[in-house]
Amino acid sequence: MKDVELRLISELMKDSRKSDRALAKEIGVSQPTVTRIRSKLEKERYIKEYTLIPDFVKIGFEVMAVTFGTWKRKVTTEEYDKMIQAAEGLNQKMGLSIILVARGLGLQKDILIISVHESYSAYRDLINKIRQLPFSDMIDIQSFMVNLKSDTRYRPLTFSALAEYIVKTNQKK
Numbered sequence: 001m002k003d004v005e006l007r008l009i010s011e012l013m014k015d016s017r018k019s020d021r022a023l024a025k026e027i028g029v030s031q032p033t034v035t036r037i038r039s040k041l042e043k044e045r046y047i048k049e050y051t052l053i054p055d056f057v058k059i060g061f062e063v064m065a066v067t068f069g070t071w072k073r074k075v076t077t078e079e080y081d082k083m084i085q086a087a088e089g090l091n092q093k094m095g096l097s098i099i100l101v102a103r104g105l106g107l108q109k110d111i112l113i114i115s116v117h118e119s120y121s122a123y124r125d126l127i128n129k130i131r132q133l134p135f136s137d138m139i140d141i142q143s144f145m146v147n148l149k150s151d152t153r154y155r156p157l158t159f160s161a162l163a164e165y166i167v168k169t170n171q172k173k
Helices: 003-014 020-027 031-043 077-094 120-131 160-172
Strands: 063-071 098-103 111-117 138-147
Touching: 003 020, 003 031, 003 160, 020 031, 063 120, 077 098, 077 120, 111 120, 120 138
Parallel strands: none
Antiparallel strands: 063 111, 063 138, 098 111
C-alpha cells in the first residue's frame, strides 16, 4: 500500500467527515487525487464503512463486556457458520448489542465477543441467548466488564491512536 493511501486512511480514521478538499490539504496532495484514491480504496474494500463512535453512556449503555467462550469440543467451520446464521437471525428478530464476534486463539478460549449493554441484567440476557444458540456447546464463558460511567479509563474507544500508529510505523519503513 502506498504511503499516500495509508495517510488518507489514517486521516479518515481520525475524522471520516472531512471533505476531500480538507483531506488533500492535510496529506499534501490535490483534491482530485484524494477523490480518486478514496474511490479506489472503497472499491477494493480497504475502506469498509464510514461510521462514528458515540458516547455510549449518553445513548443509554452502562456496561461494555469483553467475553471469552470455550466450546466442549472442536467446532467445525460448518457448525460455526450455522451458529453465526442463528445469531444473525436472533439479531434481526430481537436486536443484539454486539460490536464484534471472532474466533481466535489464546487464554484457552475459542471465541471473543465485545458488546455493550444498558445494564448488567441486559448483559446476562445476552449470555443466556448465546447459550441457547444451536451448536453452542459452551462449557465456559468468562467476561471482563467495564463500567462505562466510570471516569477511570486511560483512553476512550477511538481509532485516532491507531491512525497515528499507522502513519508513524509507515514513516519508519
